Amino acid sequence: xxxxxxxxxxxxxxxxxxxxxxxxxxxxxxxxxxxxxxxxxxxxxxxxxxxxxxxxxxxxxxxxxxxxxxxxxxxxxxxxxxxxxxxxxxxxxxxxxxxxxxxxxxxxxxxxxxxxxxxxxxxxxxxxxxxxxxxxxxxxxxxxxxxxxxxxxxxxxxxxxxxxxxxxxxxxxxxxxxxxxxxxxxxxxxxxxxxxxxxxxxxxxxxxxxxxxxxxxxxxxxxxxxxxxxxxxxxxxxxxxxxxxxxxxxxxxxxxxxxxxxxxxxxxxxxxxxxxxxxxxxxxxxxxxxxxxxxxxxxxxxxxxxxxxxxxxxxxxxxxxxxxxxxxxxxxxxxxxxxxxxxxxxxxxxxxxxxxxxxxxxxxxxxxxxxxxxxxxxxxxxxxxxxxxx
Ligand code: CMC
Numbered sequence: 001x002x003x004x005x006x007x008x009x010x011x012x013x014x015x016x017x018x019x020x021x022x023x024x025x026x027x028x029x030x031x032x033x034x035x036x037x038x039x040x041x042x043x044x045x046x047x048x049x050x051x052x053x054x055x056x057x058x059x060x061x062x063x064x065x066x067x068x069x070x071x072x073x074x075x076x077x078x079x080x081x082x083x084x085x086x087x088x089x090x091x092x093x094x095x096x097x098x099x100x101x102x103x104x105x106x107x108x109x110x111x112x113x114x115x116x117x118x119x120x121x122x123x124x125x126x127x128x129x130x131x132x133x134x135x136x137x138x139x140x141x142x143x144x145x146x147x148x149x150x151x152x153x154x155x156x157x158x159x160x161x162x163x164x165x166x167x168x169x170x171x172x173x174x175x176x177x178x179x180x181x182x183x184x185x186x187x188x189x190x191x192x193x194x195x196x197x198x199x200x201x202x203x204x205x206x207x208x209x210x211x212x213x214x215x216x217x218x219x220x221x222x223x224x225x226x227x228x229x230x231x232x233x234x235x236x237x238x239x240x241x242x243x244x245x246x247x248x249x250x251x252x253x254x255x256x257x258x259x260x261x262x263x264x265x266x267x268x269x270x271x272x273x274x275x276x277x278x279x280x281x282x283x284x285x286x287x288x289x290x291x292x293x294x295x296x297x298x299x300x301x302x303x304x305x306x307x308x309x310x311x312x313x314x315x316x317x318x319x320x321x322x323x324x325x326x327x328x329x330x331x332x333x334x335x336x337x338x339x340x341x342x343x344x345x346x347x348x349x350x351x352x353x354x355x356x357x358x359x360x361x362x363x364x365x366x367x368x369x370x371x372x373x374x375x376x377x378x379x380x381x382x383x384x385x386x387x388x389x390x
Pocket of ligand 1: 009196226227228229230231255260261262263264265266267268269318320323324325
């Protein structure tokens with residue numbers, strides 16, 4: 001009989017070779033194409049990181065200008081696409097809209113669904129990076145009951161996105177450089193993270209030759225779960241539920257009694273402080289200062305909860321540290337987003353990672369359809385029994 005390695009959750013199975021992202025979970029190191037995440041977050045821009053992830057090198061000035069043009073060229077959506085949103089219930093969760101709308105891109109941009117053509121692969125990458133903020137902002141506007149705002153290509157990627165989310169026809173919208181920078185940084189921090197559940201989903205879906213829009217829609221569906229991208233929404237809900245610092249010990253006891261998990265804590269790979277969480281914490285302070293919420297009670301709860309958890313045996317023994325989602329919720333809330341949008345923002349930023357990984361897989365000569373095996377534990381062979389004899 002065949003013998004298979006049983007590895008639930010793939011904790012020790014490498015499903016592919018990749019040159020994109022390196023993680024050392026014990027040391028808390030994250031590198032994209034060799035560059036440390038904190039350097040990229042502090043010194044680069046999201047679009048530059050997109051180029052780096054897709055092409056393997058940082059762009060020179062001419063390459064960047066061309067790339068920026070390729071992205072802004074595709075920021076608008078087909079006019080009929082807007083009607084697609086109207087089919088959703090008006091209170092639809094924006095992630096539900098994202099799963100449907102991104103899958104629908106394959107119907108609107110059918111010309112770039114040919115996965116065998118390298119030029120079309122690149123166009124579909126540009127299209128998705130360009131259109132994702134427009135779709136996400138529309139999901140938000142629909143949820144809010146406000147009119148859609150069209151993209152403005154002279155603005156940066158992050159500023160255009162914030163404008164599409166927060167501008168209303170009744171007043172002029174003015175960007176704020178501190179908040180734009182924070183949005184850009186949050187996107188850099190979420191751009192890629194090697195073979196996480198949603199990225200593995202994208203690769204799995206793509207391994208059959210499915211088109212990239214459909215693959216990214218599958219990735220979004222996976223990202224939605226509270227153990228993955230849904231954690232930022234859950235982390236903020238948790239901090240709100242705790243509410244005040246005096247209620248933390250009781251909450252921590254509930255975690256130890258295994259009644260619930262501490263959201264925004266723990267990671268499959270990091271057994272040390274998530275390097276993204278460090279940058280996120282700093283960004284959180286900057287945004288709270290800028291919007292005048294320095295004394296945000298939820299930040300107090302978060303800081304105290306982190307302190308208690310990092311000194312508690314339960315968390316120390318299991319090497320549970322804050323992950324990127326612990327501070328992202330407070331930051332996004334201060335930027336003006338409701339919790340329902342948090343995972344959507346994660347999806348906007350992770351799109352480049354998904355598509356870079358999808359491209360790498362398609363272009364890998366060793367690529368095969370993903371087809372795991374199983375250990376069968378069901379009934380042995382037996383004969384069919386007619387209904388009156390059961
Ligand atoms: N709170 C309390 N206990 C925890 C937590 C937590 N957040 N995470 C893990 N544990 C405990 C778990 O109960 C288990 O204890 P024991 O060995 O006594 O049974 C031990 O730690 C190992 O847990 P695991 O579930 O086997 O670990 P995993 O690698 O399968 O899970 C995780 C990783 C991220 C799903 C998990 O840590 C978790 O559920 N965290 C909360 C959700 C979260 O913040 N997710 C965001 C991850 S980072 C961004 C992203 O990828 O989207």
